[in-house]
Amino acid sequence: MIEKIKALQAEIGAATAANNEELEALRLKYLSKKGAVNALMADFRNVPAENKREVGQAINELKAFATDHLAEIRNRLDEAQAGGERPDLSRDAAPVVTGTRHPLSLVREQIIDIFRRLGFTIAEGPEIEDDWHVFESLNFAADHPARDMQDTFFINRRPDVLLRTHTSSVQTRTMTSQKPPIRIICPGRVYRNEAISARAHCFFHQVEALYVDRHVTFADLRQTLLYFAREMFGPETQIRLRPSYFPFTEPSAEMDISCGLCGGKGCSFCKGTGWVEILGCGMVDPAVLEACGIDSKEYSGFALGMGIERITNLKYLVNDLRLFSENDMRFLAEFAAAR
Numbered sequence: 001m002i003e004k005i006k007a008l009q010a011e012i013g014a015a016t017a018a019n020n021e022e023l024e025a026l027r028l029k030y031l032s033k034k035g036a037v038n039a040l041m042a043d044f045r046n047v048p049a050e051n052k053r054e055v056g057q058a059i060n061e062l063k064a065f066a067t068d069h070l071a072e073i074r075n076r077l078d079e080a081q082a083g084g085e086r087p088d089l090s091r092d093a094a095p096v097v098t099g100t101r102h103p104l105s106l107v108r109e110q111i112i113d114i115f116r117r118l119g120f121t122i123a124e125g126p127e128i129e130d131d132w133h134v135f136e137s138l139n140f141a142a143d144h145p146a147r148d149m150q151d152t153f154f155i156n157r158r159p160d161v162l163l164r165t166h167t168s169s170v171q172t173r174t175m176t177s178q179k180p181p182i183r184i185i186c187p188g189r190v191y192r193n194e195a196i197s198a199r200a201h202c203f204f205h206q207v208e209a210l211y212v213d214r215h216v217t218f219a220d221l222r223q224t225l226l227y228f229a230r231e232m233f234g235p236e237t238q239i240r241l242r243p244s245y246f247p248f249t250e251p252s253a254e255m256d257i258s259c260g261l262c263g264g265k266g267c268s269f270c271k272g273t274g275w276v277e278i279l280g281c282g283m284v285d286p287a288v289l290e291a292c293g294i295d296s297k298e299y300s301g302f303a304l305g306m307g308i309e310r311i312t313n314l315k316y317l318v319n320d321l322r323l324f325s326e327n328d329m330r331f332l333a334e335f336a337a338a339r
């Protein structure tokens with residue numbers, strides 16, 4: 001019996017198949033119910049009891065051997081069918097390209113984070129606005145040039161539906177719906193009808209901050225600005241406030257920071273002055289508070305607004321606004337390591 005099993009194993013070991021049909025024939029011949037391996041079981045009944053163990057084991061081994069051998073043939077046939085190519089298991093995996101955060105998103109998050117530490121919360125408003133929220137409530141005179149077609153994208157005239165030209169509209173949206181104390185930061189996209197160039201675009205991004213409470217003073221504004229500038233641009237940063245004019249603040253100022261490139265000595269970046277302008281600010285005009293139903297005798301406030309592109313330009317030395325909206329992977333990938 002053992003001899004018979006060995007002979008069968010040798011036979012199976014030598015068997016080959018050139019195609020699927022031949023392989024199937026081998027399977028039927030050896031491994032199917034009526035195949036040669038199962039046929040051994042009939043003889044097994046006649047094996048003397050003392051040999052049953054040894055013979056049973058040999059039959060099991062034969063069965064495993066035949067199964068493996070046919071599987072090997074199957075693999076070889078599959079490979080041949082796939083053009084004889086074996087997968088190269090040592091090859092590097094295809095690189096996974098992960099996205100990077102857009103520089104404007106990075107800087108927006110940095111700005112929000114700094115103001116959050118001062119207790120400001122995010123407020124948002126619509127990009128499609130009306131004249132009252134964007135201009136009238138903010139004290140823009142009826143004939144103010146900013147309302148002109150030159151600057152503002154109008155969707156409809158009378159009633160006015162327009163794309164907001166600044167995020168200051170979120171100030172009045174908040175003041176008309178909440179009671180002081182108000183401490184909000186409003187990031188968002190704004191639109192202006194400008195020819196697209198390295199220095200101007202028809203849409204860009206701003207962050208507005210507004211603080212209204214009892215006894216808010218210019219000193220609070222200045223300290224907030226100093227804190228922001230140093231958190232954003234480093235602890236050595238100096239700030240300078242220059243008198244300016246905005247319809248919705250009185251007094252108004254523009255803030256410069258010491259030039260981060262030359263440390264204030266004067267270079268081509270700051271045009272030799274040592275200072276670069278970064279934002280507008282001021283004390284909320286009492287007329288704006290009143291327009292929003294806030295008693296200007298009881299409450300005062302400060303506001304400030306900055307362009308995110310401008311801050312990004314200063315922080316990462318990007319000198320062409322168009323780069324921010326062109327989705328050039330070479331540009332965006334440069335910010336992979338920034339946070």
Ligand code: DAH
Nearest residue numbers: 166168280281282303304305
């Ligand atoms: N809204 C102004 C602009 O678009 C920026 C600004 C200036 C916002 C002074 C303010 C502010 O809140 O106080 O140019």
